[in-house]
Amino acid sequence: QVTLKESGPGILQPSQTLSLTCTFSGFSLSTYGMGVGWIRQPSGKGLEWLANIWWDDDKYYNPSLKNRLTISKDTSNNQAFLKITNVDTADTATYYCARMVLITHVMDAWGQGASVTVSS
Amino acid sequence: DIVMTQAPLSVSVTPGESASISCRSSKSLLHSNGITYVYWYLQKPGKSPQLLIYRMSNLASGVPDRFSGSGSETDFTLKISRVEAEDVGIYYCGQLLENPYTFGAGTKLELK
Numbered sequence: 648q649v650t651l652k653e654s655g656p657g658i659l660q661p662s663q664t665l666s667l668t669c670t671f672s673g674f675s676l677s678t679y680g681m682g683v684g685w686i687r688q689p690s691g692k693g694l695e696w697l698a699n700i701w702w703d704d705d706k707y708y709n710p711s712l713k714n715r716l717t718i719s720k721d722t723s724n725n726q727a728f729l730k731i732t733n734v735d736t737a738d739t740a741t742y743y744c745a746r747m748v749l750i751t752h753v754m755d756a757w758g759q760g761a762s763v764t765v766s767s
Numbered sequence: 768d769i770v771m772t773q774a775p776l777s778v779s780v781t782p783g784e785s786a787s788i789s790c791r792s793s794k795s796l797l798h799s800n801g802i803t804y805v806y807w808y809l810q811k812p813g814k815s816p817q818l819l820i821y822r823m824s825n826l827a828s829g830v831p832d833r834f835s836g837s838g839s840e841t842d843f844t845l846k847i848s849r850v851e852a853e854d855v856g857i858y859y860c861g862q863l864l865e866n867p868y869t870f871g872a873g874t875k876l877e878l879k
Contacts, residue, residue: 693873694808694861711867743815743816752863755818758815760815
């Protein structure tokens with residue numbers, strides 16, 4: 648069974664760096680074709696894909712945020728990470744991580760989400 | 768960026784009847800490998816999105832066969848036959864053909 652769980656600071660102030668962790672089980676990021684993606688959703692709004700990382704450490708970022716995003720992984724501890732620098736109120740959202748599978752090119756399992764509020 | 772446009776924004780359905788949701792992309796989602804990279808997700812109230820359909824017409828594991836996906840290169844349809852109470856939520860189409868991956872604004876399904 649594939650499970651993912653996001654964790655983050657909950658609240659942070661404008662201009663700070665947001666650090667998110669995705670802890671997963673049921674698959675390995677050292678296995679060919681596996682990946683983890685990050686998606687966010689402001690309250691009451693739609694989905695915005697942010698970034699994803701693959702088993703071979705290939706990384707892709709949403710160009711609209713690329714300069715502020717860094718995605719990484721810790722294969723031995725089954726974790727993936729996302730950092731967003733210089734946050735502002737527009738970054739307030741629920742952040743999801745999802746497993747990605749190369750063969751079907753799909754985000755097939757999502758975490759429960761971590762709520763992040765940026766406020767002074 | 769590829770824009771995904773869904774219609775309608777909301778739909779009200781009598782349990783047992785069928786419902787269709789449309790999605791249009793601003794660019795063909797048909798890859799040269801013959802695969803169409805459109806996906807459908809359902810976000811139930813207070814929950815995270817769950818995969819329903821992948822690559823236009825493939826039913827995800829554990830999803831009832833009341834759900835089906837179809838379409839062309841730019842126009843796609845999610846059909847739900849015999850709608851049940853558990854189908855309530857917001858349906859999103861999305862494209863994973865090219866960066867950045869993008870999603871439609873969502874269609875809210877309610878019961879009459």
